[in-house]
Amino acid sequence: MTTSPQPSTPLITELRQICGSANVLTHEDPATDLSPWEQDWRKRVKGRALAVVRPGNTSEVAAVVKACAAANTPIVPQGGNTGLVVGGVPNGSGTQIVLSMTRMNAVRAIDPANLTITVEAGCVLQNLQAAAEAAGFLFPLSLGAEGSCTIGGNLGTNAGGTQVVRYGNTRELCLGLEVVNAQGDIWHGLSGLRKDNTGYDLRNLMIGSEGTLGIITAATMKLYPQPAAQLTAWAAVPSMEAAVQLLGLAHQRLGPGLTGFEVMNQFALGLVDKHYPQLRVPLWQGTPWCVLLENSDSENEQHARSQFEALLEAALEQGYASDAVVAENLTQAKGLWHIRESITMAQAQEGLNIKHDISIPVSRIPAFVAETDALLAREVPGVRMVDFGHLGDGNLHYNVQAPEGADGQAFLREFEDKVNTWVFDQVKRFGGSISAEHGVGEQKVNKLPLYKDPTALAMMRAVKKALDPQNLLNPGRVLGK
Template sequence: MQDFIQQLSTFLNQKYILTQDADKAPYLTDWRKRFTGKALAVLLPSTSAEVAEIIKLCAKHHIAVVPQGGHTGFCGGATPDNSGTQIILNLKRMNQIREIDKANQTITLEAGCILQAVQTTAAENGFLFPLSLGAEGSCMIGGNLATNAGGTNVLRYGNARDLCLGLEVVTAKGEIWNGIKGLRKDNTGYDLRDLFIGSEGTLGIITAAVMKLYPLPISQWTTLVACDNIASTIALLNLFQKRASALLTGFEMMTCESLTLNEKHFPHMANPLQGNPPYTILIELSDHESEAHVRQLLEAILEEAFETQTITDAVIATNLSQANAFWHMREHITLAQAEEGANLKHDITIPLSSLDRFIQETDALMKERFPGVRIINFGHLGDGNLHYNIAPPLGMDPKTFNEMNEKQIHELIYGQVECCQGSISAEHGVGQLKLDDLRAHKGEVAHDLMKTLKRALDPQNILNPHKVVSI
């Protein structure tokens, strides 16, 4: 191993080769503090060429590589195992924006660019980069693409996959595939771009990408709306989709329990809707016409919703500060859960036609089998993505509760997901957390095809082994 470290220093500055325990420590534990591993070294390259040389050397010495970006994932996909023989390849130094093509409405950037910085740079150039999620202040584009991140704007703009036009990838052989093209049509054989997006660094390491940009909206209007049940929220979504069409850019659902927990830890974020209703919906319309146009449209849709008794209350943000407060309320639910203690997270997708059934049946089963359990359910209702999280009964130690019940709770919820023909991972990926559940969920044929791809592209199994799929 010492020979390996010495060879690294021939092309990578010694100060970017971290081998001391204190230096490696910040890279070894995931954001949720659920997974902690060990590493032979943490490497911090600054170019794709350096990444390629590292991979070549790792292949020569049969050393596994764990790619890492902002390390904000929920499934342990960027955390090494406990062997101490793997290296962590952190791409935070690869943070250059290579080009903004205004005519083509694209931005070419490296994998270590922080999402919020990309949003800011796009805005400064008169564009919108619509990918937006709670960890945007620290997550990186490479990780967003590796997990096919979603977020709050999927309803209008799609996942990270839908925003990406081209990639630069370092393969398991240490070769650089240059797929950096800002083309919206390229029908030349297999779509290699889509193969690497969502693969969590198991097939290749994304080092750069070409991403779509959009014109900045002239006006945005945000409202909080109260609904009594899920059926009403679906009816409301259908109404907004019919009346507002592409102007609908956000449709987020928060349950009473979620916002009660939020207020407990962040009292200044109390729900402004009267009585903290069973379901609070956060809706955003974005328009390229006048503010008056979208405001009138929003008011007309809400008026119709009141008349049909689809909603019971509504508050429209009157300024940017209030709109931001509404969004912060939604984004702080995850932080409130962290403050409350360890909880069991489920990032699932359910067809909208089955959403009411899923929530009613699963809530009832959870409360029957685990008395006192708290269901913290919220998410991106517009695309059926629920964060169906489970907190222990009040007064019970979270760690003890999770150790006793995690397997049974996962089986119950994932079983309900299967009954509704949903997915056990909507936007968080698989990582190591859901590795054992994937085969049953995907089915034997799909799982075997994934293993075949892994063997073909990474025959030594050195790229993020035992994540997503095991061979």
């Protein structure tokens, strides 16, 4: 093994004193590979860090921030580094430190009577889910990266996922935060309170700020009773209008039992069928859209099944669905979800594509999709639309696949910017958001001034300047330079 490298700057020396030498990694040691912290998840951007710093507790985070503030060195907070908008990796300057939170991964406390769990920011989402389950509760946040993303990252980006229709985004699941601010002071806000009207809502200001206003070190999250039964159904629907009507009926019939409502177009499902035929996609061939519904029941499976079947019967009768199946058991249910989750991989197998994570008021989605599909078909002959997403939340992953046989790179060069503009202009026209659940990061930072209300943007800038006057925390993200 090599000996510990000599510190290059007084700041690095100080950071090693704070966190221990083993927890401050730099490029000076040739044996140390920093690329896991420097490379973004989608492998689009690779930055260069001055150092990767891995604090072990909140006091160390505070000391690190104070040291960096004194040295005027920017800090990029990072969790599991699974972000999709380039918000958690350093830029290429070699002057920023990555503050990796993964050593702070403890479950600090579970309070069953208060229905809360308190965890450190670096706790992996799946471990948080497991701790809740072991205590007899449900922590409902669930998303593709749950095996490696951290709750701190989920909070920083206000992650969504598949159960938002019932439980809300990460924001709605949080009751309290512990935060180190840009001055290196600790805000002890780990309240498990459901009501607290003593001033401004700093908790929600921090959530979704992508590490630009403060560093979340721990959080108190809500727990829910585990459902007694959970059933999954799959329905063929004749149009997007019908899908929206089915959603309304499901809200009415299942009330809060409706915990998932996903929509997928025929082409998306065809890609799954083509690249993963073993998954046996049901009902997709004769219909433009399929939906996946989940029903969680606080009583028992029989009750859930009879409710679910009654809903689907009514939907068939009213023409909102043309065919439907309810999974007979957990394996079948998981199989249906697996099909839904395989769309992203199937797209990648098929070739390069342009992704969007947009939201639109549910009522306007049918018109949005019809108009925007038609616009793109006109402008990009042969374009193939991979439309899917969380219809229950008005959130579409509205993705654009190159025409069959096209050179993917050439397609992106010619069309990526144009397609983004066409789609985002339509989103704005329909009162939607150009980032539903992934955030802004670096990727959409130049789009925000074009699509965000200018008064809101001015207020955001004022808040950033007030809380981080040195522009120390994740500079350039969300608001740009």
